Amino acid sequence: MERGIPPRPRSWLPLWLFGILLLCGAIIWKLQLTQFNVQEAGQDFSEYVSRYKSPSFQNLPEYLGLMFQTVAIALWGSSIALVVAMSGCVLAARNLSPHPAVYRITREIFSFLRAVPDLAFAVLFIMSFGIGPQAGVCAISLHGIGFLGKSFAESLERVSPQTYQGLESVGAHRWQTLVYAGFPSIQQDIVGATLYTFDRNVRMAAVLGIVGAGGIGVPLKEAVDLFRYSDAFAILIVILGTLLATEFMSDSIRRRLA
Amino acid sequence: MIELRSVSKEFPGGRKALDDVSLTFAAGTVTAILGPSGAGKSTLLRCINGLETPTAGGITVNGIEVSPRKLREIRREVGMVFQHFNLVPRLNALTNVLTGSLSRVPMLLSLFYAFPRDEIRRAEHHLASVGLAEHAWQRVDRLSGGQQQRVAIARCLLQQPKVILADEPVASLDPETSREVMQILVRAATENQMALVVNLHQVDIALEFCDRIVGLRHGQVVIDDLAENLTSEKLQSLYGQS
Numbered sequence: 001m002e003r004g005i006p007p008r009p010r011s012w013l014p015l016w017l018f019g020i021l022l023l024c025g026a027i028i029w030k031l032q033l034t035q036f037n038v039q040e041a042g043q044d045f046s047e048y049v050s051r052y053k054s055p056s057f058q059n060l061p062e063y064l065g066l067m068f069q070t071v072a073i074a075l076w077g078s079s080i081a082l083v084v085a086m087s088g089c090v091l092a093a094r095n096l097s098p099h100p101a102v103y104r105i106t107r108e109i110f111s112f113l114r115a116v117p118d119l120a121f122a123v124l125f126i127m128s129f130g131i132g133p134q135a136g137v138c139a140i141s142l143h144g145i146g147f148l149g150k151s152f153a154e155s156l157e158r159v160s161p162q163t164y165q166g167l168e169s170v171g172a173h174r175w176q177t178l179v180y181a182g183f184p185s186i187q188q189d190i191v192g193a194t195l196y197t198f199d200r201n202v203r204m205a206a207v208l209g210i211v212g213a214g215g216i217g218v219p220l221k222e223a224v225d226l227f228r229y230s231d232a233f234a235i236l237i238v239i240l241g242t243l244l245a246t247e248f249m250s251d252s253i254r255r256r257l258a
Numbered sequence: 259m260i261e262l263r264s265v266s267k268e269f270p271g272g273r274k275a276l277d278d279v280s281l282t283f284a285a286g287t288v289t290a291i292l293g294p295s296g297a298g299k300s301t302l303l304r305c306i307n308g309l310e311t312p313t314a315g316g317i318t319v320n321g322i323e324v325s326p327r328k329l330r331e332i333r334r335e336v337g338m339v340f341q342h343f344n345l346v347p348r349l350n351a352l353t354n355v356l357t358g359s360l361s362r363v364p365m366l367l368s369l370f371y372a373f374p375r376d377e378i379r380r381a382e383h384h385l386a387s388v389g390l391a392e393h394a395w396q397r398v399d400r401l402s403g404g405q406q407q408r409v410a411i412a413r414c415l416l417q418q419p420k421v422i423l424a425d426e427p428v429a430s431l432d433p434e435t436s437r438e439v440m441q442i443l444v445r446a447a448t449e450n451q452m453a454l455v456v457n458l459h460q461v462d463i464a465l466e467f468c469d470r471i472v473g474l475r476h477g478q479v480v481i482d483d484l485a486e487n488l489t490s491e492k493l494q495s496l497y498g499q500s
Binding site: 162163165166167168169170171172173175176179180181184185187 | 307330331333334336337338340342343344345346347348349353357358360361365368369371410413414417
């Protein structure tokens with residue numbers, strides 16, 4: 001006897017969408033977002049922006065120096081994160097970890113570091129060893145270790161077991177298997193994730209200065225606090241230029257390695 | 259060289275993959291293992307290099323008793339050639355061949371991709387002997403299937419094992435490339451006095467290249483004879499309805 005196609009499995013998507021819609025409605029009602037007058041807000045905003053008329057580049061050498069410091073903070077933070085993540089990711093990859101407990105613990109550590117915002121780490125470090133770029137480097141590298149460690153570990157898990165098996169079959173040691181089968185296979189992921197982190201870290205390092213963790217953020221906050229709009233404008237331009245430059249650089253590296 | 263004594267392997271759940279198999283494979287001989295899917299061909303090879311542990315019986319390779327504690331020692335003596343080559347796709351052909359020497363080169367240097375000069379010379383020699391000298395610096399994922407399998411054979415030769423186990427080495431290659439690869443594999447093993455055991459599902463290839471043919475069915479040895487005494491028709495009975 002011929003059997004027909006079984007009924008289509010039930011999809012829960014409509015229910016989810018309905019739930020999300022309901023939630024959005026509740027938020028608007030609860031926060032009374034409707035009172036937010038778009039026109040008025042637009043006017044306020046354009047009035048504020050109009051204060052940034054002409055940038056003043058008198059202190060440009062100082063800004064460039066501090067911008068350099070910000071990039072250095074990002075670079076140091078990213079490098080430390082890269083080295084620690086590359087050593088630690090092996091323990092956090094299910095297929096390579098020496099023990100399931102080690103896997104769980106390192107995974108949780110990485111997740112925790114990634115979940116804590118760099119800003120929170122920065123505040124913590126500023127309180128413990130004072131204002132300055134050291135706090136920024138520590139904050140950024142801790143967050144980066146979490147992000148890169150987890151991402152490398154996941155990449156290592158995606159490498160085909162056949163690749164590892166080939167190395168094991170010639171009697172290779174565990175570490176050799178990692179160096180010859182693991183890392184080359186995820187090389188592209190390593191480069192991509194690291195460049196992404198560096199890009200992000202330059203942006204974060206600029207912001208971290210606002211809480212006192214060194215770099216270009218320090219004079220920016222000062223200028224804004226003292227209503228020195230022309231100085232603030234100049235600093236913003238320096239930051240923007242640097243961000244564009246780093247992004248262009250990492251994009252071109254990524255393209256070359258693809 | 260390889261000796262299996264009444265080897266049985268029962269998987270959890272009661273399926274018997276190998277049932278009282280006793281075989282010996284001598285150095286310099288080429289043996290094909292034939293049989294339908296699920297006859298236990300792969301399990302047989304996996305037991306020899308310690309990837310599976312038999313539930314009964316014993317195996318010795320080159321005088322060493324196969325046991326989970328001696329895994330790396332056994333694997334050094336046993337070269338494997340796989341259906342899907344199992345190379346590292348992003349490394350070049352020469353480096354893939356060099357990994358064959360990893361179990362004997364200085365550990366610390368090997369972690370920095372540094373190999374002794376004589377190992378590099380040997381790797382180049384083996385790569386040339388499988389006809390791939392000019393592809394040495396090419397990434398293996400840019401090579402064809404037949405070329406990749408030849409790189410895998412060269413890696414196996416650099417390992418200098420006493421035994422080569424090949425698990426369906428030509429199953430994912432076209433007929434012409436299959437012949438080329440089998441030729442290279444058989445020549446390499448006989449020249450170097452290794453015992454070669456090949457799982458195959460192409461009867462004609464087995465008859466053409468192998469000295470001896472072992473037929474497996476439901477985990478039991480039902481044929482064990484020299485290839486010259488067998489015919490294609492006789493072997494087809496292996497695959498018939500039970």
